Amino acid sequence: MSSSRLSSWLPWGAMALIILALCTYFQRYPTGDDAWFAEESYWLWKEGKVRSEFFRGLLHWEEHYLVSHKLFIAFGALLGGILPDSLYTSKLSGLLFFGVIVVFLLIETQSKTPQKNGFWGVLILVFGNTLMTQMSFENRPEMMITAFGLASFYGVRRMDKNRVMVPLAGLFAGLAVLTHLNGIIFLGAGFLTLVLTRHYKKGLIFGIVGALTASLYFYDILQEPDGLTKWWFQFRNDPATQNAFGWVAKLKVLASYPLIFVESPEQLCTTLLLIAVGWFGRKNIRHTDRILPLYSLSLLILFWLITKRASAIYQVMFVPFMILLIYEWLQSKPLPTIPFYLKVITVLYLIVGLVGNIQVIGRNLSGYLPLQYAQLRPQLPQKGMGLVPITFYFNEYEHFDKLLCHTNFELQMQYQQQMKPWSSEKFGAWAQQHKASFIVLDYKTARADYYPSQGAARFGNYHLVFADKQFSVYSLGSN
Numbered sequence: 001m002s003s004s005r006l007s008s009w010l011p012w013g014a015m016a017l018i019i020l021a022l023c024t025y026f027q028r029y030p031t032g033d034d035a036w037f038a039e040e041s042y043w044l045w046k047e048g049k050v051r052s053e054f055f056r057g058l059l060h061w062e063e064h065y066l067v068s069h070k071l072f073i074a075f076g077a078l079l080g081g082i083l084p085d086s087l088y089t090s091k092l093s094g095l096l097f098f099g100v101i102v103v104f105l106l107i108e109t110q111s112k113t114p115q116k117n118g119f120w121g122v123l124i125l126v127f128g129n130t131l132m133t134q135m136s137f138e139n140r141p142e143m144m145i146t147a148f149g150l151a152s153f154y155g156v157r158r159m160d161k162n163r164v165m166v167p168l169a170g171l172f173a174g175l176a177v178l179t180h181l182n183g184i185i186f187l188g189a190g191f192l193t194l195v196l197t198r199h200y201k202k203g204l205i206f207g208i209v210g211a212l213t214a215s216l217y218f219y220d221i222l223q224e225p226d227g228l229t230k231w232w233f234q235f236r237n238d239p240a241t242q243n244a245f246g247w248v249a250k251l252k253v254l255a256s257y258p259l260i261f262v263e264s265p266e267q268l269c270t271t272l273l274l275i276a277v278g279w280f281g282r283k284n285i286r287h288t289d290r291i292l293p294l295y296s297l298s299l300l301i302l303f304w305l306i307t308k309r310a311s312a313i314y315q316v317m318f319v320p321f322m323i324l325l326i327y328e329w330l331q332s333k334p335l336p337t338i339p340f341y342l343k344v345i346t347v348l349y350l351i352v353g354l355v356g357n358i359q360v361i362g363r364n365l366s367g368y369l370p371l372q373y374a375q376l377r378p379q380l381p382q383k384g385m386g387l388v389p390i391t392f393y394f395n396e397y398e399h400f401d402k403l404l405c406h407t408n409f410e411l412q413m414q415y416q417q418q419m420k421p422w423s424s425e426k427f428g429a430w431a432q433q434h435k436a437s438f439i440v441l442d443y444k445t446a447r448a449d450y451y452p453s454q455g456a457a458r459f460g461n462y463h464l465v466f467a468d469k470q471f472s473v474y475s476l477g478s479n
Helices: 003-023 032-047 070-082 087-112 118-127 130-135 142-157 165-179 181-196 200-223 227-237 239-244 247-256 265-280 291-306 312-317 319-332 340-365 369-379 406-415 424-433
Strands: 385-388 402-405 436-442 462-467 471-476
Touching (some): 032 087, 070 087, 070 165, 070 200, 087 319, 142 312, 142 319, 291 319, 424 462
Antiparallel strands (some): 462 471
C-alpha cells in the first residue's frame, strides 16, 4: 500500500474502530466485578465505610472491608451518589479514565514525536485492542490506575521542563497506589527511572511525594480500633491474595507471569506487534529516548515480583506503554519501507480487535440482565434473605431486605479449603445455614457446577417455585 493510500485509509479505519467500540457499550453485560465493587461503593456512600452484605460471614467484610481499593471505591461512591443507580453508572469510572488514557497517549505522541497520520495511528492501536475497549467499560480499577500511572510517567519524562513536574509525577504515582495496591509499580518505576538516569535529588522528591500520597491508604484503617491487625487479617486471608503467600505458590505465579502477555489472541497480538516493531527498528532504538523503555522495563519487572496471579486484565496497565514504544520505534524507518511480516502482524492485530468487539456486541444482544432481573422480581418474595448471582445487584439490591451472593459460597468453600466439585447438597446446606429463604439460579449466564439439574423439583430443603428457560427460583420448606 502506498503512503498516500495509507494516509487516506487511516482516518476512516480509526473512525470505524471507534464507532465499533462505542457499540460495545450499549447494554453491556454486567460482570461479577461490576457488582462487587458497586456494592462496596454503595455502602461507602450510604454509611461512610466500605463493607458488603453480599459477602456476609466472610472475614468480617460485612462490618468493614479494610483492604478495599480506596480511591477507586470512593470515586465509584461519588458517581453512584450523584447519578442514577444503574449498571451504566457503575461502569462509567472505567470509561472516564479510559478517555484520560487516550488523551495522554495523543498528547505524548503528538507533542513530543509527531508523525504524519500518527494521531490516527494511535487511535487505531487503542480502539483496535479488544482488551482495552472491553476493560474501558467495566467497573474495575485498572483504567484508573493506568491513567494515574501514565500521568506520572508524563511528569517524569518532562522533569527538566518544569520543576513542578517531578512532585506532580510523585503525586500521580501515589494516587495510583491509592486506587489499587498494584499501583505501587508506578511509584517504583518512576523512582527507579530517576535514580538510574542519575537524577538522585529528583528521585528523592518523587519518592517522598509519592509515598506521602500513598500513605493515605491507611487513613480509614487507623480510625478503626486495632485497624492494622484487622487489615492484615483480611489481607492475609483474602482468597484473592493466597497466591502471594508461600514459596511454592509464589514461584508458580512468577513462572506463569508471561501468560499476561500471550494467553489470549488479543494479548498475544499486542505482544507480537511490539516485538515485531522492535525488531524492525532494532538498529535505531538505541538512539531514541531511553526513559520510556527504562520505565516500561521497570514496570514489567516490578509487577512480576508483586503480582498474585497472571490475568489478562493486568495487561491493560502495560498496553499504553506498549503503544508508546510501538509509535516511537516506528520512527526509526519511513513507513513505506515496512516489511511484509510487520504488515501481517498489524492486520492480525486489527482482525483480532474487530472479532473481539463483535463478540462483545453479540453477547450484549443475548439479553440484558438488569432488565431480565426486573422481569423476574414478581416471582420473588420481598422479605427474608435471598441467595442470588452476584450480578443480581444491578437495579435489584434495594428491592430486597438482605441478599447474599453465590460467590460468597464459593469463596467460603475456598477459605475452608473444601475441594471441588461442590455439590448442590452442600450449596443448599450452606444456604440454609446462612438463613436464605429463597435462592435464584441463572442457568444461562452464571451457571455453576454446584447448581442442581435444571428443573429439579427440589434440592436439599429447598423446593422449586418458579422456572423458565434461564432462571429457577427455590424456596425453603416443603410444598
